[in-house]
Amino acid sequence: MFASLSPRPADAILGLIAEYKKDPRPQKIDLGIGVYRTADGETPVLNVVKQAERQILESQTSKAYLGTAGEPSFNAAIQSLIFADSVSGERLTTVQTPGGSGSLRVAASLLQQSATVSPVWVSDPTWSNHVPLLGGAGLELPPYPYYDTEKHVIRVDAMLETLRTIPKGETVLFHACCHNPSGLDPADDTWRAITDIVVERELLPFIDMAYQGFSRGLDEDAFAIRHMAERVPEMLVSSSCSKNFGLYRDRVGTLSVMAADAATSATVASQLSFIARTIYSMPPDHGAAIVSTILADDSLTSDWHGELADMRQRLRDMRELISNALHDKAPDHDFSHLVRATGMFCFLGISGEQIATLKNDYGVYLVGSSRVNIAGITPANVDYLAESIAAVL
Ligand SMILES: Cc1ncc(COP(=O)(O)O)c(C=O)c1O
Known part of the structure; x- marks a missing residue:
């Protein structure tokens, strides 16, 4: 039965994550996988989620x-x-x-x-x-x-x-x-x-x-x-x-x-x-x-609104930062669409060859369509990222 099965090609994003994990370069940057990250590169449990979990632990009486x-x-x-x-x-x-x-x-x-x-x-x-x-x-x-x-x-x-x-x-x-x-x-x-x-x-x-x-x-x-x-x-x-x-x-x-x-x-x-x-x-x-x-719960809801606003603002800030840094390092290229877009993603708009060079020579990982996850950008890595992108243009 199973011997007749043929393997499926690996998922492109999962393959990229595996390569990123193995990469020993300390300056590597992951702009591939679609999860939110803080400036420390963490995908944290929200404080309101922790509080709600404590309440559930105390009050839940059945797993029916x-x-x-x-x-x-x-x-x-x-x-x-x-x-x-x-x-x-x-x-x-x-x-x-x-x-x-x-x-x-x-x-x-x-x-x-x-x-x-x-x-x-x-x-x-x-x-x-x-x-x-x-x-x-x-x-x-x-x-x-x-x-x-x-x-x-x-x-x-x-x-x-x-x-x-x-x-x-x-x-x-x-x-x-x-x-x-x-x-x-x-x-x-x-x-x-x-x-x-x-x-x-x-x-x-x-x-x-x-x-x-x-x-x-x-x-x-x-x-x-x-x-x-x-x-x-x-x-x-x-x-x-x-x-x-x-x-x-x-x-x-x-x-x-x-x-x-x-x-x-x-x-x-x-x-x-x-x-x-x-x-x-x-x-x-x-x-x-x-x-x-x-x-x-009104108080938890209001805290959630605050944590959500912080995530939204961080993404906006990173869009501004990378767009300004690219304006400095690659003045002949227009990356203004990075700030016109919202949420976690946008296309960088570079070629497959440039994406490969970014990964191989600079340890900057993005998927083949040039979609970038803005949440992978931090104030600490933005200059290196902009220099790397400018170098491959
Ligand atoms: C456009 C879109 N729809 C749906 C989903 C589904 O997300 P999940 O199944 O993780 O809730 C995602 C997640 O990345 C998405 O980007």
Whole structure:
């Protein structure tokens, strides 16, 4: 049986992490893997998470099964964080999922349960794992234009033009904020124009929000979702607590499905319960218990807002620092897009050969698309990083 299997190629990012770990050079810099880091290079447990964990340790009385939809108080709290009061609750079903990835996979199965399975249009480029998570579930993923690799801007006109040609009723995946990998999000007016087309073409918006609070703020980052929720009959939203609560390994996320009415919502809920049973039965509890403990307590919520704001500010500061340092060390090159982007990522915009030289000669690791994780930059390494980039240009 197993002898007939052939090995799969190693995941590019995991391979890069392994190479980075083995590299003995003390000045090496990891701009590859997508986790937040402090100026000390740590991915810390947030203080509010530690406090919530202490409370849970004291108060939890059972480890009995949760149920396929997860913890209702967690689902309600995240639903409100995402939608605020943009849509009536009876049209929404929110279920807890194993991370944002689990949510995307459950959404893919839900789409496949519907009478006409539509392709899911994805931005070009999109997060590389959208392909195995959605495509691996059997969905077709045609691209719509998004990023201009020469000018480092969003191809707004080309994107809107393509959206206008999508057959009625098909599904379109959008990134709510901190577009991964480009870091560039549509302006609010562009979201309004996108929504007009979504309404006119009767498209089904499927919004992935893995970084709420990392771009402009918790409410501002949900603008696209709340604006569309007011105007469209149906929508899917995948969200993740991996980044904004730093709960990467606890696997905490949600899938919210907005239906046209309460009766359809009840059917959706039964489908989601069925789908969870066919994949993982029930989501893990610990991370969601932490999030609901924080969001049920005003003081912990306010502390969380503070810690989230600190992460957001550090990313902004590092964007300024590297962009200024590159302006000094490589004045003939324009890296202004680094500060136009938000969140953890953006493209550096250098060639495959330059990426290889950065790794081999300077110990600076980034993935082959030239996507950089801004959280890998610190005040201590920024000069070396800018000198290394300038040297390979
Ligand atoms: C765009 C996007 N969607 C979803 C996710 C899912 O994250 P997780 O499964 O860790 O919650 C990520 C994580 O990097 C992401 O970048």
